[in-house]
Amino acid sequence: MIFNVQKIIENLSLKFGFRFERINSSNTKNVNKIKESTIGSIQQANNINNDMRSFAGSEDYVSDIELNILKELYLMFRESKKYVRIPVIEMHNKLGISEGDYVGTVNNSNFINIDNNDYVIKEAGIRFMDNYARNNKPEIDITSLAHSGSYRGQELTGLRLINNGSGVAIGIDCYLCADDLESIKFARVERLSPGEESRNSLGFRYSDTSFSTQSLENLRIVFEYKNRDGFKFTSGRYLSQTKRADGNYNINNSPLGVYFKM
Numbered sequence: 001m002i003f004n005v006q007k008i009i010e011n012l013s014l015k016f017g018f019r020f021e022r023i024n025s026s027n028t029k030n031v032n033k034i035k036e037s038t039i040g041s042i043q044q045a046n047n048i049n050n051d052m053r054s055f056a057g058s059e060d061y062v063s064d065i066e067l068n069i070l071k072e073l074y075l076m077f078r079e080s081k082k083y084v085r086i087p088v089i090e091m092h093n094k095l096g097i098s099e100g101d102y103v104g105t106v107n108n109s110n111f112i113n114i115d116n117n118d119y120v121i122k123e124a125g126i127r128f129m130d131n132y133a134r135n136n137k138p139e140i141d142i143t144s145l146a147h148s149g150s151y152r153g154q155e156l157t158g159l160r161l162i163n164n165g166s167g168v169a170i171g172i173d174c175y176l177c178a179d180d181l182e183s184i185k186f187a188r189v190e191r192l193s194p195g196e197e198s199r200n201s202l203g204f205r206y207s208d209t210s211f212s213t214q215s216l217e218n219l220r221i222v223f224e225y226k227n228r229d230g231f232k233f234t235s236g237r238y239l240s241q242t243k244r245a246d247g248n249y250n251i252n253n254s255p256l257g258v259y260f261k262m
Helices: 005-016 025-057 064-080 088-095 123-135
Strands: 085-087 112-115 118-121 140-150 153-163 169-177 184-192 220-226 232-238 240-243 249-252 259-261
Touching: 064 085, 064 088, 064 112, 064 118, 064 123, 085 088, 088 118, 118 123, 140 220, 140 232, 140 249, 153 169, 153 184, 153 249
Parallel strands: none
Antiparallel strands: 085 118, 112 118, 140 153, 169 184, 169 220, 220 232, 232 259, 240 249
16 A cells, blocks of 8 residues: 555644744744743843842841831840830930931831831831841850869869851850859850850859759850840850769760750
């Protein structure tokens, strides 16, 4: 049986809507241009989408005056865990905003309400500042801690700290803590930039305190500090004890316990 191949192809072309065209070199260039144009449009669209996604979390889209007011409101919110109200006049005096200064960006802010002449942070403002604080958050940890004993007593010596966070840590107070005992502040580091280590602290003799005379629950070193915006942070390490022959307890410097942050 002899098949008419040309007829079969024409019938298939009609049935399925196929088109057979000869593509010359100029058509190929045009096709490549269309592909490049399409890819460029997709990339531009993706960039726009990424910008829109990051809008609510970027300080680039908040005016300076909004950000300064948000910092003050958020600082009080972090401390009280409650919605706070600050009178507009009080806030302006604190930030040095004079009568007649432009504050239009605050009037239609996505993050701040003005209610009965009070500034109130919105939920969107809390989320924005949570993200802002995370991006400017210091994290203090211990790189080394030594223990020594002599006729003078038992001491913690050679405490060195490091800032593993993304923000500067300011005013780092170091406390020795345990459940049901009053905390003792035994060292302070004024400032640590991200990645910076401190020098060794002076020795702290704890054998004269209750931290040596009894078994303790949740013995720990706690660090309290702020970032440049005044937001407070806390971190630290749990410690362990070893009972001595005389019935008192040594604080172990190694291994260090679990790291925690708040």
